[in-house]
Amino acid sequence: MASIEAMLKAVSQKYISMHIIDIIADTYEAIKSTKNIDALVQSANGAQQAIQTVMDKLAQVKTRNIIKEFTTFSTLDERLRDNQIIRCTFLTRDNGWCEASFIQCDDDCQDSVRTVIFLVEDINEQVRREHIMREQVRKAEEQALRTEAQAIRDPLTGLLNQAGIERSINDFIKMCPEASCVLMTLDIDNFKLINDVFGHCVGDNVLKTVSDILNKKCPKPCFLSRNGGDEFMVFFTNTTLEEVRPFFKSFVKQKNIFMHDDEAHEFSLSMGAAEYPFHSKDYGKLREMADTALYDVKLNHKDGFKFYHDGMEKRNREQLGFNTDDFIQGLPGAFIAYKVDTDGHIIFANDDAIRLFGCDSMQDLMTVSEGKFINMIHPEDLKHVLRSVYEQYRIIRKNKAAAERTNGFVKFRIVNKQGQEINVECSGRRVCNKLHGEIVYVFIQESRLKEQYLKLAEGI
Known part of the structure; x- marks a missing residue:
């Protein structure tokens, strides 16, 4: 088995310096040291002076008093009474971090501390890793707070969601x-x-x-x-x-x-x-x-x-107690009801509307239009239709009585199943329905038929 001295030297590889100190006799023995430390302690009178001379030169000014108090022998007995090891971290003059330690070596039967091992360890890398870890934890916590805040906030307005x-x-x-x-x-x-x-x-x-x-x-x-x-x-x-x-x-x-x-x-x-x-x-x-x-x-x-x-x-x-089918089916002319959503999904169309769009049945109309009213409007007229509806809404909103007097017809072209363009005029009303939400029901007639009716009316 290796000697105790050999084992101490092996352990000392981890440290900058390692000394065995007799507190009572105020003497020390170096297990590991450096040339700089040896040079500093040459003229020192005893272990206490030697250790404090080294610490005074090694420690940065703002940590010098802390390490001086830590290395004072007169209080070691009290500090080590209930602790086998005590430690102190300090900053060196070259901004590196070190840790000084006292380890008690006496038998438990002794009344007071006599022999200790004093070690100085370079912990700069450890501190750096701990700093990185703390920074990562801090960033993770900040990100978690941001994520939580984002989870309950509407990104557009900044209000709660x-x-x-x-x-x-x-x-x-x-x-x-x-x-x-x-x-x-x-x-x-x-x-x-x-x-x-x-x-x-x-x-x-x-x-x-x-x-x-x-x-x-x-x-x-x-x-x-x-x-x-x-x-x-x-x-x-x-x-x-x-x-x-x-x-x-x-x-x-x-x-x-x-x-x-x-x-x-x-x-x-x-x-x-x-x-x-x-x-x-x-x-x-x-x-x-x-x-x-x-x-x-x-x-x-x-x-x-x-x-x-x-x-x-x-x-x-x-x-809102009307049935869409009953409401539309019995009326003369082309009627369509559709939802107020992005594309105007068709809810129902009567027989005249199905014929107007050149279809054979409701299912045929839904297939041709993909179930969307806007698909039946000529693409070049779509913007015009939307703006006309909006302008009518503005007129009615400014004077609600005008709702009863406004012509309300919008002129545009539809494209039937056969690809033919047909000029039509359309009038509609927007209502709320408990089953479907907001819907629009529209009356559509061909412009040429309307003109024919007007001429007939003039002749009567």
Whole structure:
């Protein structure tokens, strides 16, 4: 077996220096040293002076007092009484990190510390790795916070998204279960038409405008969200419907503007609201009630607000209690009903409409058009149709009475199954349907037939 001296020398390879010190006799023996250390301790009087002379030269000024206190022999006995090893980290003059250690070597039966091993280790690489690791942890934590923030925020407007406002509302209700609050749902009237006519960049600007309006106008404290599409939500805390009624009244009176080609265009908003806990203590039911109130506004020309009340759902169902088939099939002329979505998905067409498009059946029409009304419009006329509809909407919105007097016909070309172009005139109405959502039903007639009817009328 190797001698203790050989084993100590083997262990010492890890350290800059390694000395055995007799605290009582104030003497030391080097197991491992360096030329610089040997030169510094040549004139030292005893182990205490030697070690502090080396540390004084090695340590940086700001850590010098710390290492001096650590290497003071007079307190070693107390510090090592309950610890076999004590350590101290310090910064060297060349900005490297070192660790000094005292290891007790006496038998347990001894009353006081006499023999220790003093070691100095270069831990610069270890500190560097720890720093890198801490930096990586910090960055990971920051990224996690950013990811969490992004998960509950709408990237376009910066408002909370649906998940974010649901969490915020539920957290608030848990903390303040008895507080009266108001949940408002809001959407932009005819937003799809704005997107179709002016493009999605303008549509995005409208969404950001609404976000800015809500941030500026909504009484605080409140939670604001964009839940997707053109749907927004506001949760007013510590208030009632009657207390926020003045806000709703002033909010619907303001002019909302977006710009396109240096021209100002107005747009309107529809809102519905319900009160917690008066209407419901459950967030999901409360939102349904606010949506029902919003839906009631949509049924009544939009551009306004309604507060939820009992019986509102029944009245809405009665107001929308028509069957699309029965409604269209018995009317003379070509009628089509389609959804208000990106492509105008066809719900129904009567026999005259099927014949007008040169088809044999409803299934044939759906195949030819791929189920989309816009596919039946001549591509060159599509933009004109969308803008004409939007302009009519603007006229009617400025003067609702004009809705009864406006001609409302849009002239354009359709392309039938055989590829023939047919000049038509179209008039339509947009309504809400509980089953299908917002739909448009349109009456279409050939322009030449209309002219013939007018001539016949003149001759009568």
